[in-house]
Amino acid sequence: MNIQNWIKYCIKKLCYSDNPQYEAKLLLSYVTKYTYSFIMQADNISLTKKQYKSLNHIIYRRSLGEPIAYIMKEKEFWSLSLRVSYDTLIPRPDTEILVEQALSKIHNNSALILDLGTGCGAIALALASICPNWKIIGVDKSEKALKIARINALKFKFKNVSFHFSDWFSNINQKFNIIISNPPYISVKEMQLLKQDIFFEPLNALIADKNGLSEIKKIIKRSTNYLFFGGWLLIEHGWKQKLAVQHLFEKYDFCEIQSYQDYGGNDRVTIGKYNK
Numbered sequence: 001m002n003i004q005n006w007i008k009y010c011i012k013k014l015c016y017s018d019n020p021q022y023e024a025k026l027l028l029s030y031v032t033k034y035t036y037s038f039i040m041q042a043d044n045i046s047l048t049k050k051q052y053k054s055l056n057h058i059i060y061r062r063s064l065g066e067p068i069a070y071i072m073k074e075k076e077f078w079s080l081s082l083r084v085s086y087d088t089l090i091p092r093p094d095t096e097i098l099v100e101q102a103l104s105k106i107h108n109n110s111a112l113i114l115d116l117g118t119g120c121g122a123i124a125l126a127l128a129s130i131c132p133n134w135k136i137i138g139v140d141k142s143e144k145a146l147k148i149a150r151i152n153a154l155k156f157k158f159k160n161v162s163f164h165f166s167d168w169f170s171n172i173n174q175k176f177n178i179i180i181s182n183p184p185y186i187s188v189k190e191m192q193l194l195k196q197d198i199f200f201e202p203l204n205a206l207i208a209d210k211n212g213l214s215e216i217k218k219i220i221k222r223s224t225n226y227l228f229f230g231g232w233l234l235i236e237h238g239w240k241q242k243l244a245v246q247h248l249f250e251k252y253d254f255c256e257i258q259s260y261q262d263y264g265g266n267d268r269v270t271i272g273k274y275n276k
Helices: 003-013 020-032 036-041 049-063 068-072 093-105 122-130 143-156 196-200 214-223 242-251
Strands: 074-077 080-083 112-116 135-140 161-165 176-181 227-236 254-261 267-274
Touching (some): 020 036, 020 068, 068 074, 074 093, 093 254
Parallel strands (some): 112 135, 112 176, 135 161
Antiparallel strands (some): 254 267
16 A cells, blocks of 8 residues: 555544544654655655554554554653653643743742653753753652653753652652642543543543642642742643632732633633742
């Protein structure tokens, strides 16, 4: 089978996808190592038996709803191509809002940053790529996720970021200028309404009790012990949670509280300054 015929076949198999043609060419590029632009122009190049077998297996996985990021074992975030696995969430573009806001709050060359629930290290590594003089610590309670984060750090040779085991603040014994987190914030009820591919991701990194607010509350309450005076807390949350999260910031003595929308226009990030 040549490339163009396989693409047509694949598009039919992925008809449920939002963009089956794009996915077909992306997966073809992943297996054959041909560039995307080359595939766009190729007409009569035939697939080898090995390539055809690999592609059929991948398309089967994708037809079951498995995210492409897990199939290809990587996802781009902040222009960094990051390794991901079933033990890490897939970084999403909207989380870049957290990075943007963190960058806007530090105006000197030295800062201490804590990334809570770092997963594959996306937030920590994005900050490390921009601010080489900042010291950034990423923590997670999953050793398997930390392994992936460390692989990513080694790939980019960042020397200003490190990853350690900690269940939120359980192993933290210092203060920071910024604490940043994308914690679990989806309620069990909301989970039932999401797309099938979400169920391939680690559920303990997605679901939280008390209408999705239990882990956010823990972080806001305890972060006051780990922030310098004037330090900032930045949290990603669900699009319906803005007022509840703002209330928690107020309850635990934060000021200059602001919320920001994601690229889709949904309330997604709330930040606050600790002045006690």
